[in-house]
Amino acid sequence: MSYRKRLTLLVLLDSLIVASAILIASWVVYPTMATWSNMTIVVSVIALLSFHHLYAMIFKLYNKVWSYASINELKAIIYAVTLSVVSTGLIQYLVNGFQIYRRALIVTWLLYVTFIGGSRFIWRVYRDHYISPNKDQKRTLIVGAGSAGAMIARQLTSGQSDSDLRPIAFVDDDLYKLKMEIFNLPVVGTTKDIQEIVETERIDHIIIAIPSLRNGELKEIIARCSETTAKVKILPKIEDIATGKVAVKALRNIDVEDVLGRPSVELDINAISTYITGNTVMVTGAGGSIGSEICRQLMRFSPKKILLVGHGEYSIYQIDAELKKVYGETETEIIPIIGDVQDRDRIFDIVNTYNPWIIYHAAAHKHVPLMEYNPHEAIKNNVIGTKNVAEAADTFNIHTFVFVSTDKAVNPTNVMGATKRISEMIIQHLATRSETKFVAVRFGNVLGSRGSVIPLFKEQIANGGPVTVTHPDMTRYFMTIPEASRLVIQAGTLARGGEIFVLDMGEPVKIVDLAKNLIKLSGYTTDEIEIKFSGIRPGEKMFEELLNEAEIHPEEIFEKIYIGKTNQVDINPIFQLIEQFEQYNNKQVKEELMRIVYGEQRMKSHIS
Numbered sequence: 001m002s003y004r005k006r007l008t009l010l011v012l013l014d015s016l017i018v019a020s021a022i023l024i025a026s027w028v029v030y031p032t033m034a035t036w037s038n039m040t041i042v043v044s045v046i047a048l049l050s051f052h053h054l055y056a057m058i059f060k061l062y063n064k065v066w067s068y069a070s071i072n073e074l075k076a077i078i079y080a081v082t083l084s085v086v087s088t089g090l091i092q093y094l095v096n097g098f099q100i101y102r103r104a105l106i107v108t109w110l111l112y113v114t115f116i117g118g119s120r121f122i123w124r125v126y127r128d129h130y131i132s133p134n135k136d137q138k139r140t141l142i143v144g145a146g147s148a149g150a151m152i153a154r155q156l157t158s159g160q161s162d163s164d165l166r167p168i169a170f171v172d173d174d175l176y177k178l179k180m181e182i183f184n185l186p187v188v189g190t191t192k193d194i195q196e197i198v199e200t201e202r203i204d205h206i207i208i209a210i211p212s213l214r215n216g217e218l219k220e221i222i223a224r225c226s227e228t229t230a231k232v233k234i235l236p237k238i239e240d241i242a243t244g245k246v247a248v249k250a251l252r253n254i255d256v257e258d259v260l261g262r263p264s265v266e267l268d269i270n271a272i273s274t275y276i277t278g279n280t281v282m283v284t285g286a287g288g289s290i291g292s293e294i295c296r297q298l299m300r301f302s303p304k305k306i307l308l309v310g311h312g313e314y315s316i317y318q319i320d321a322e323l324k325k326v327y328g329e330t331e332t333e334i335i336p337i338i339g340d341v342q343d344r345d346r347i348f349d350i351v352n353t354y355n356p357w358i359i360y361h362a363a364a365h366k367h368v369p370l371m372e373y374n375p376h377e378a379i380k381n382n383v384i385g386t387k388n389v390a391e392a393a394d395t396f397n398i399h400t401f402v403f404v405s406t407d408k409a410v411n412p413t414n415v416m417g418a419t420k421r422i423s424e425m426i427i428q429h430l431a432t433r434s435e436t437k438f439v440a441v442r443f444g445n446v447l448g449s450r451g452s453v454i455p456l457f458k459e460q461i462a463n464g465g466p467v468t469v470t471h472p473d474m475t476r477y478f479m480t481i482p483e484a485s486r487l488v489i490q491a492g493t494l495a496r497g498g499e500i501f502v503l504d505m506g507e508p509v510k511i512v513d514l515a516k517n518l519i520k521l522s523g524y525t526t527d528e529i530e531i532k533f534s535g536i537r538p539g540e541k542m543f544e545e546l547l548n549e550a551e552i553h554p555e556e557i558f559e560k561i562y563i564g565k566t567n568q569v570d571i572n573p574i575f576q577l578i579e580q581f582e583q584y585n586n587k588q589v590k591e592e593l594m595r596i597v598y599g600e601q602r603m604k605s606h607i608s
Helices: 003-029 038-058 071-095 102-129 147-158 191-200 215-226 269-276 289-299 313-327 344-354 368-373 375-395 415-431 453-462 481-494 511-521 572-583 586-598 600-606
Strands: 138-143 165-171 185-189 205-208 231-234 280-284 305-310 333-338 358-361 400-404 437-442 445-447 467-469 478-480 500-503 531-533 561-563
Touching: 003 038, 003 102, 038 071, 071 102, 138 147, 138 191, 147 165, 165 191, 165 205, 185 191, 191 215, 205 215, 215 231, 215 511, 269 481, 280 289, 280 344, 289 305, 289 313, 289 481, 305 313, 305 344, 313 333, 344 375, 358 375, 358 481, 368 375, 368 415, 375 400, 375 415, 375 572, 375 586, 400 415, 400 481, 415 437, 415 572, 415 586, 437 481, 453 467, 453 511, 467 511, 478 481, 481 500, 481 561, 511 531, 572 586
Parallel strands: 138 165, 138 205, 165 185, 205 231, 280 305, 280 358, 305 333, 358 400, 400 437, 437 500, 445 478, 467 531
Antiparallel strands: 500 561
């Protein structure tokens, strides 16, 4: 129906209701018509009609979608009716010689509110109860009877979303809410009862609607949900939800990050702001998983300029476009720069031209098996590339250089880890003679980064399996991309020169357990999606370390951040490797890498 036709029908309906209300009131209060004259009735009807349409326009009674009517629409009706009746009383006072028929107006108000409100809400009642519901709707249990859960329930029950979910009940650990109802939905138990409720109520879907849950609490609830056959969705965490805006469309699937049970690292915002705000910062590998997230985190602190340096044209275009879209109105100048860290002249030119205050060096080859097959490229990118950027920072007196390293640099058995350790040695050497503060940051595997197991597992599950795991005892440390990036940024503020910073990453996770969790979270069982063990790949270690016993200081220097001891570095073998590596075959390259890392006596025992 067009707006014009709808407006005409509502005006006619309201006119009939208003006239009926005041005529019925006159008959109820003054049945003999002795004191309630025809003239008074006519004047009152005209006045009430006029004022009603005036206030209906002011309170937008003709612009509301009444099939979604709620308390706010009822308030608008009461305001419009009350002001219309009061205004009509004022007209009576002026026309009838300062006399107001109060009882008649009170009855009119009651009938008026009932008729207007009833005419608006009857359509919602009819739609909700008599129009056939969708037979394909999924029976849904909402975990959390707080404000977020109530908002989700309201949207689902009122038809404000296109979702096929039909809420059946709530569960909540607040015992005062048990047996209560929210939008006619009962709170039927606590989170401990989820499995039983899913079975008895034939639940198809579960919505976790408690955005403020901590990771440990969330992990526990997810574990209970995983014991059922229901599919699980969750609202984003509270920091990701705009104030007061909770919507069904914000629901997302449970992800592996939710079940790690790791609290996020809290940053020293003041220290970072002092370091970043108003200064020029440079990020190499800015189009990669870690580099791009570092850029996103840095933008929160309003640097003067941010240099997005990378070799891949499209990845730099993407992060440049994203930052300009999200932060386009800020004073920060976003500068995309195409440059290869292996190109020494180009890197020196960039650093000389823009003179950044701090450089975050995230550019690297990091895929372990690929680097086993391509050790020369690992040296070019990881060793020579790091040397180029670090020496540019030293030459032009850059204040701080932060190198993004890896747990695979600890007692490395592969080419990638060895090149990362040698890169650490290069910056530790520079730290002993440079005015620039050189530091490295080590962390474990990053969930969702390019080349990580999570995207691979998801793809394998989507294809119906099998999910391939190298070994049943394979373990790794894991953290999220934002967490890793925050650590890198925080390390810059803690730098004194030559340190290796390490995040306390909690307990290592078995890869096979990670695969099982991901299969369950995708709505399958391990019977439906098989797990196959493919064998350890070239260069892989069964267990990873973050610092060896000779490197670590036992106390934290910042919440969940440890510092490694600064060791003396013999830089000459590294320079010799850089000069001669192209003459070696793959095996010889790896032998030379290990000789530098471990020395001649221990080298052979670490070559796989």
